[in-house]
Amino acid sequence: MATRVIGFLIAVLIVAWTVPARAVQPDEILSDPKLEERARDISAELRCLVCQNQSIDDSDAPLARDLRVLVRERLVEGDSDNQVIDFVVDRYGEFVLLNPRFAPHTYLLWLGPPLILLISIIALIGVYRRRDPVLNKEQPKALSAAEKRKLKKLLDQS
Numbered sequence: 001m002a003t004r005v006i007g008f009l010i011a012v013l014i015v016a017w018t019v020p021a022r023a024v025q026p027d028e029i030l031s032d033p034k035l036e037e038r039a040r041d042i043s044a045e046l047r048c049l050v051c052q053n054q055s056i057d058d059s060d061a062p063l064a065r066d067l068r069v070l071v072r073e074r075l076v077e078g079d080s081d082n083q084v085i086d087f088v089v090d091r092y093g094e095f096v097l098l099n100p101r102f103a104p105h106t107y108l109l110w111l112g113p114p115l116i117l118l119i120s121i122i123a124l125i126g127v128y129r130r131r132d133p134v135l136n137k138e139q140p141k142a143l144s145a146a147e148k149r150k151l152k153k154l155l156d157q158s
Contacts, residue, residue, distance in 0.1 A: 030072055039072045042084055046071070047098045055098060067096075 030036040040057060046067060048059035056064040056071075067088065074084040088096055100106045143151065 030076070035072070035075050038081060039068070039075055042071050042075075042081055043068055045085065045098055046088060047096050049092060049096060 030039060043057035044055050046056045048054045048056050048061055048064040048067075050061035050063050051059045054064075056067045070088070071084055074087055079087065085097075094100060094106075100109060102110055
């Protein structure tokens with residue numbers, strides 16, 4: 001029992017150490033906690049254009065810092081969250097969004113994987129039905145009289 005508890009505590013410590021550190025510098029943090037929380041939420045949705053697989057909140061790149069500062073400046077000026085995101089997208093393009101918008105030019109991105117999965121499932125069912133005689137709806141034809149005679153003759157010979 002004690003070894004399980006110790007193992008659990010070690011696992012918790014390992015997970016705690018692997019939590020990503022935020023790259024937000026103390027001089028970037030806003031004095032208003034609500035605005036800062038909004039800035040963090042927005043920053044979590046924006047991609048670092050240098051790192052490309054991190055949010056600007058997690059990146060140490062200078063461009064990510066500039067974007068974090070820009071987001072906070074826009075919030076201080078009174079922009080809504082959507083206005084801030086739209087401003088950044090207008091300036092840097094939709095690639096800056098970690099989660100692309102569902103729009104006509106991204107339909108293939110959003111609908112492609114489920115369509116491929118659906119087509120694959122249908123193809124697998126088709127292949128399985130062709131190979132499995134139980135699921136195959138075609139019943140075998142009865143032997144004709146000539147085939148029955150041939151079969152009887154072969155069976156009698158053996």
